[in-house]
Amino acid sequence: MQNRYSIIDGSKSTINKIHKFFENTVNFVCVGSSDCYNKSLDTILEFTPDIVFIDVDYSEGCSSNAFSFVNELYKYVSELPNIVALSTSKDKAYDCMKNNFFDYILKPVDDFELRKSIARLKLKPKQASNKLCLKSYKDYRFIEMDEILFLKADNTSTDFFMSDGNTISAYKTLKFFEGILPENFTRIHNSYIVNQNYVSRIHFGKSKCTIKQNSFAIPFSKTYKENVIILEKSISKNALLTLN
Template identity: 45%
Template sequence: MIRMIQEVFGEYDDYHCVGLSESFEKSMNPILKYHPDILFINVDQQCCNGSPYSFCKEVQEFSGKEILFVALSVEMLKAYMAIKNKFYDFLLKPGEEAELRKTALGILLNKERENSEKTICLKSYKDYTLIKTNDIIYLEADNNTTDFVLCDNRRISAFKTLKTFEDALSENFVRIHHKYIVNSKYISKISFGKQICILSTKTKDISP
């Protein structure tokens, strides 16, 4: 089933396998090292320091981020324990490709929905402006301030450096230059020869 998971999830650019482990004990260190977003847990396997569910709670406690746990089992009855322990999903082994694909697409859709609903508060002069991050085309540094260019053609200045927002924005925002952060959703083409990032909105072409 592991091979099927790798093949199905590997079809989507958003997923990348960072490791496999034969036991819970050996997996803790690489999990804390690589900070995965999703963990597939064989809940039929024995765990020396407790149950697979207590292992997941420990991982969540030290990971510093929310992890989606997907339970794998040959017993349908274990789905109840997975749900009770707030697992994202339960997959019955040996697994079906269609069910794996539903899980993969479901995670992507939830992620897209969360990104579209996320807002950020910008302070400029005496005003505070709330904007949806999904409406941001790109950010441009201007000394110690940052200009936000939005899809409705507004440009809003904020009294913080570009670096501050780089750490706060989601991973679909890419810093392509020391002066620019671009929402990858609006990137149409990147010309490495001309060193130009072409935007689908026709707002402007970004270059060093």
């Protein structure tokens, strides 16, 4: 599962510098960068990034600044992402500490400081979220990931087949969700990702996985056969094995 980050900064050069750093860092993906607080709030609610870089020197209008933005976040999320302050001076370091910021990096940003911050992030115990936010225009829908049976690609959108029989559509590609879902979700086909907790049968002869609920038969392709082999081993190691 990839770590997600977003950036709130009015400086294009700073944004580009952070992007360039993460291009060479494994398992990190950018979910948004903007100098607009409302747009950034929208991004955080939709993608729940693990780390948010925010320029604490920047203010949008006379009332909106980094600290009011963080306070606004508390209204919508039970647990804040790791907030990393960006600043040209140490003047706001105390305010950041009082507001529970994760780190404080001086501009111009350099790779060494970013690397140290990420190293600290990896050491911090992470409580995995079991919720996924699916956004459609201004509608935010929160679903439990352990209730997802499988995902099916539908052109540029993705259908979520749920354990209660409902199907929920999200306006993101299957590849996007492949990058953010936890390890118990496996891509087995160009059009399918399955939740291994609901896989009841893998038939290599017919190239199909059967899902417990409603006995869905999901095809898998040669391209993703290695994933299916890993999936079978993962399920088998926790099962009593009988060979016929």
